[in-house]
Amino acid sequence: MNALRAFWKSLDRSGRAALIALIVLAIGAMLVPVLASSDPLAIGDLMARKLVPPFSRDDAGGFHLLGTDRFGRDLFVRMMLAGRISLAVGVLGSLLAAGLGTGIGALAGWSGGIVDRIAMAAADTVLAVPRLVLLLVCAALWQPGTTTVVIVLAATGWMGVARLIRAEVAGARVLPYVDAASALGVSPARTLWRHVLPNALGPAVVATTLGIGSAVMLESGLSFLGLGIQPPAPSWGNMIAGGRELIVSAPWVSLAPGLAVIVTVVSATILGDSWRDRLTTTTSTTPARILSERA
Amino acid sequence: MPSLVVLFALTLPGVVAGSVFVESVFAWPGLGRLTLSAIAARDYPVVLGAGLCYAAAVIIANLVADLLLPLLDPRRRGRA
Numbered sequence: 094m095n096a097l098r099a100f101w102k103s104l105d106r107s108g109r110a111a112l113i114a115l116i117v118l119a120i121g122a123m124l125v126p127v128l129a130s131s132d133p134l135a136i137g138d139l140m141a142r143k144l145v146p147p148f149s150r151d152d153a154g155g156f157h158l159l160g161t162d163r164f165g166r167d168l169f170v171r172m173m174l175a176g177r178i179s180l181a182v183g184v185l186g187s188l189l190a191a192g193l194g195t196g197i198g199a200l201a202g203w204s205g206g207i208v209d210r211i212a213m214a215a216a217d218t219v220l221a222v223p224r225l226v227l228l229l230v231c232a233a234l235w236q237p238g239t240t241t242v243v244i245v246l247a248a249t250g251w252m253g254v255a256r257l258i259r260a261e262v263a264g265a266r267v268l269p270y271v272d273a274a275s276a277l278g279v280s281p282a283r284t285l286w287r288h289v290l291p292n293a294l295g296p297a298v299v300a301t302t303l304g305i306g307s308a309v310m311l312e313s314g315l316s317f318l319g320l321g322i323q324p325p326a327p328s329w330g331n332m333i334a335g336g337r338e339l340i341v342s343a344p345w346v347s348l349a350p351g352l353a354v355i356v357t358v359v360s361a362t363i364l365g366d367s368w369r370d371r372l373t374t375t376t377s378t379t380p381a382r383i384l385s386e387r388a
Numbered sequence: 389m390p391s392l393v394v395l396f397a398l399t400l401p402g403v404v405a406g407s408v409f410v411e412s413v414f415a416w417p418g419l420g421r422l423t424l425s426a427i428a429a430r431d432y433p434v435v436l437g438a439g440l441c442y443a444a445a446v447i448i449a450n451l452v453a454d455l456l457l458p459l460l461d462p463r464r465r466g467r468a
Contacts, residue, residue, distance in 0.1 A: 221446050221450075222442065222443060223442065223446070226439060229408065229424075229435075230439050233430070320427065
């Protein structure tokens with residue numbers, strides 16, 4: 094609890110607002126589909142309920158906060174159900190990517206030499222290709238679906254964290270406390286796990302938070318193109334795609350999930366930025382540094 | 389300015405890849421839509437070719453940036 098309070102205090106005002114927005118969205122995504130009176134997947138009385146505008150009632154008297162889509166499904170409930178999938182995929186994807194990146198980066202930074210070279214060459218190779226292309230190709234190789242999207246997001250997102258962790262670990266390896274640990278007979282693996290990694294994790298955590306935004310964005314993009322989450326299951330991306338033909342006659346169908354994506358991505362980015370500002374003395378993640386590293 | 393050129397080289401392939409969205413939204417017949425329809429049809433040779441084109445975009449953009457940098461930044465001239 095104290096750690097949480099310290100974390101809250103260290104954020105600036107926009108960071109706090111972003112955190113609150115994300116929490117509200119997550120709680121809504123968890124609770125709304127459970128509490129909703131209508132099944133967000135069922136297609137009921139089409140004529141009475143299709144394309145009801147926001148904040149109004151359908152012919153049967155049911156109230157729809159954000160209106161309904163062309164199958165008469167309540168958009169608010171659907172959006173929150175989609176939020177479950179989109180947020181889960183985004184968070185899970187970037188967490189997996191962070192785990193993979195931490196493992197590879199720590200291994201590379203700690204062992205150095207040929208392992209380091211191979212790992213960083215692999216990272217550079219994947220980093221050189223636009224992530225969207227990798228995602229498209231991976232989506233082409235496997236059946237589209239939730240698991241595929243998560244795995245693909247992880248497989249294409251680990252490089253940033255790997256480079257950060259590698260730099261931190263390689264820097265920490267020569268510090269006196271590592272010598273002290275090994276002089277006391279601590280095994281290298283334990284030194285890495287207990288002493289070096291906790292010190293190297295800060296920038297990686299920030300990078301992961303920032304990565305959630307782009308993961309949600311990419312998931313929406315893939316689903317929009319029909320390569321991500323498959324239709325009866327809602328995700329923000331395929332909801333936007335579903336409202337595309339109606340953008341003139343019923344713009345709310347696409348706008349609602351679009352706004353949800355924007356809020357999530359902007360919040361995750363602001364939260365990550367605010368978090369980074371507080372770590373700014375210890376991190377090496379300024380944009381100029383990332384650019385020069387990537388170049 | 390030199391960092392701007394590097395940034396340009398890094399974003400250009402992203403823009404080329406982003407054409408997938410623009411072309412599918414506005415129904416422009418381009419590389420992006422070709423890739424998409426090839427993926428939908430499981431036409432792997434075409435997917436492979438499109439991937440090759442994107443890779444070429446990456447390499448060309450980086451090459452252009454690398455060639456431009458010495459022109460803009462005298463400190464980089466004469467070095468390998």
